[in-house]
Amino acid sequence: MxxxxxxxxxxxxxxxxxxxxxxxxxxxxxxxxxxxxGILDDGKLHTGEIQKLIDTASAEGGGVVVVPRGVYMTGSLxxxxxxxxxxxxxxxLRGSDDPADYxxxxxxxxxxxxxxxxxxxxxxxxxxxxxxxxGTVDGNGMRAWKAFWLRREWNPACTNKDEQRxxxxxxxxxxxxxxxxxxxxxxxxxxNHLYRCDHxxxxxxxxxxxxxxxxxxxxxxxxxxxxxxxLVKNCTMEVNDDSVVLKGGKGPxxxxxxxxxxxxxxxxxxxxxxxxxxCLTCGSESVHNRNILIRRIKVLEGNxxxxxxxRPDTPQHYEYITVEHVEGKIESxxxxxxxxxxxxxxxxxxxxxxxxxxxxxxxxxxxxxIWFNVDPDPDHYELRxxxxxxLRVRARVSGYTEGAVxxxxxxxxxxxxxx
Numbered sequence: 001m002x003x004x005x006x007x008x009x010x011x012x013x014x015x016x017x018x019x020x021x022x023x024x025x026x027x028x029x030x031x032x033x034x035x036x037x038g039i040l041d042d043g044k045l046h047t048g049e050i051q052k053l054i055d056t057a058s059a060e061g062g063g064v065v066v067v068p069r070g071v072y073m074t075g076s077l078x079x080x081x082x083x084x085x086x087x088x089x090x091x092x093l094r095g096s097d098d099p100a101d102y103x104x105x106x107x108x109x110x111x112x113x114x115x116x117x118x119x120x121x122x123x124x125x126x127x128x129x130x131x132x133x134x135g136t137v138d139g140n141g142m143r144a145w146k147a148f149w150l151r152r153e154w155n156p157a158c159t160n161k162d163e164q165r166x167x168x169x170x171x172x173x174x175x176x177x178x179x180x181x182x183x184x185x186x187x188x189x190x191x192n193h194l195y196r197c198d199h200x201x202x203x204x205x206x207x208x209x210x211x212x213x214x215x216x217x218x219x220x221x222x223x224x225x226x227x228x229x230x231l232v233k234n235c236t237m238e239v240n241d242d243s244v245v246l247k248g249g250k251g252p253x254x255x256x257x258x259x260x261x262x263x264x265x266x267x268x269x270x271x272x273x274x275x276x277x278x279c280l281t282c283g284s285e286s287v288h289n290r291n292i293l294i295r296r297i298k299v300l301e302g303n304x305x306x307x308x309x310x311r312p313d314t315p316q317h318y319e320y321i322t323v324e325h326v327e328g329k330i331e332s333x334x335x336x337x338x339x340x341x342x343x344x345x346x347x348x349x350x351x352x353x354x355x356x357x358x359x360x361x362x363x364x365x366x367x368x369x370i371w372f373n374v375d376p377d378p379d380h381y382e383l384r385x386x387x388x389x390x391l392r393v394r395a396r397v398s399g400y401t402e403g404a405v406x407x408x409x410x411x412x413x414x415x416x417x418x419x
Contacts, residue, residue, distance in 0.1 A: 283309025
């Protein structure tokens, strides 16, 4: 096989990224089937019983908790090393819609370590963790979404920390993790959050939250937070916020906080996007992203293809990011602009400077409203070494600003103007 490289041109795409094998159920160890332990599809909450089953499996040397056909209700679950999760065809692991079933814990949220709700499924320090199967993990978030928008009516400045609610999946401090085949839907808040993980694969998943009739606020598909070597492959993502989001910390000294860090060697390929705010988003809390490749994707509907959010209160560096072989419909083809939500210099007198460089979009065929949505702000950030090549774009508005990017290379770009 010909060696492929990440966008810096010198870092090879390791063979790990090409291994798409998903283990069969019998390979995941001893089976702990919910119904064999009196956990029934009866509409009752079974958090304690399911957690006890996870603990039993761990004490007995590991295995796999199996969710059979039916709907099984639970609050927060905490997986342990050696214990996997399999959701069978027709099986649904459904989260409680009562926040009291998600006891507050020390966790990571919005670029900070803090007290917050845990997720429905939590896994910390679980090297080799696998959650897979043709079934569904359902956050059951409607009640939380309605509560958020009701509070937002009362307080337009309401944040996710004012109207706290659980994520669907939170995996932290782990490596060699596989999430495959599952439908992950209706999260109260972020759908999948990875923190300080390496070698994580999402293969063949369907990740969904609605944009109507009740919008599911801040239900990002996959938040990648201080991680390396992540593959998102053959997934369908349709969420009422950003799809693949690179995070890592925020604040005027975010780059010196040991809890924060960069994301590197992230590959997203062969995916289909329904509605989302951003297909690939850097921010809104991010420090350093390098060697990010998104390719061979189809966008059915979305707001931004590549969105670089640059916070004026956080030092940020986005480098060697490539988006290629994209077709579909998007409102904004390339978006680069300041992100001032919850701006706070925390006493720092100067504003930290940020940089985005070696950004490439190529071999794309897209319809959009605006194709070059780049907002220059030289006092806040530098943009340089962008490449646009082999693009066929049909756009309503150009948005181009002369001199917005230093050393902008444009090759074989055709833009057709539409009404």
